[in-house]
Amino acid sequence: MRNLLLEPEILRYPEMRRHTSQSTSRLEILASERDPAISEAFSEGDYRAVHRILDRFYNIILMDCGTGLTHSATRGVLGVADALVVVASPAIDSARSALATLDWLQYHGYAHLVPDASVVLSSARPGAMPINVEQLTQRFQSQVRSIFVVPYDHHLAAGGEITLELLNRKTRGAYMQLAASVADGFRRPTAHPVR
Structure with missing residues (x-):
């Protein structure tokens, strides 16, 4: 840059x-x-x-x-910014950090971004989620427009450049839903003047 x-x-x-x-x-x-x-x-x-x-x-x-x-x-x-995506893992400390981020935005002049934000809970480990994702989702729902749960994916876990075709079907589907949700916001007027 x-x-x-x-x-x-x-x-x-x-x-x-x-x-x-x-x-x-x-x-x-x-x-x-x-x-x-x-x-x-x-x-x-x-x-x-x-x-x-x-x-x-x-x-x-x-x-x-x-x-x-x-x-x-x-x-x-x-x-x-016209849209905001907050990413967290489905773990207690990460969820608390994401909630603290939303609170910080609320109280530091960016409250207009929070109600239309998306939260992504992305699992970094294979197997069952370590906490009750449904309860976690309910906690975020009171603050943001949408929450997406992205399952563990070997390709993402490897790091590096992401090749969409190498993502498993559920992961790709979750990201497509996220992209569609963010794109829905393109129709809404922005909080700041057009640049």
Whole structure:
């Protein structure tokens, strides 16, 4: 992302494309820095500048904020977000963390994102879920629009680039439902002006 900001002006798609990699599904990825010191220095203003560039070339922009909710760059992401997906594993500590994230958003100026958010409970281990997922789902339902349970998948557990065809049928189905749910929000007016 930092290299994108160093360009004097990006006016055409081929200039933008030099900064991205592309998966077999044609998803383009603009990677952040691997060096934590450099990525820590990426600010809210930096992200907003990157977003202004991306917004000229892409209809949908997905951003992985990791766990740095209070980081300056994350405020930049949240400031332009139209939809929010919170991911947790079906475990007590992870669920508490996801609920704390929703509470933090509620009380720090991003309350408008919470009622329309989606929560994904993604199992990282094979076998039965360690807690009662139905109870957990009920707990989230009072705050967000939708909850999706993604079963354990060997391909996801391996890490690295995801190839959709290698996902098991149930995993792919859960992600298709999530994508459809997020896309349903495209019809609703945004909380902030069109950029």
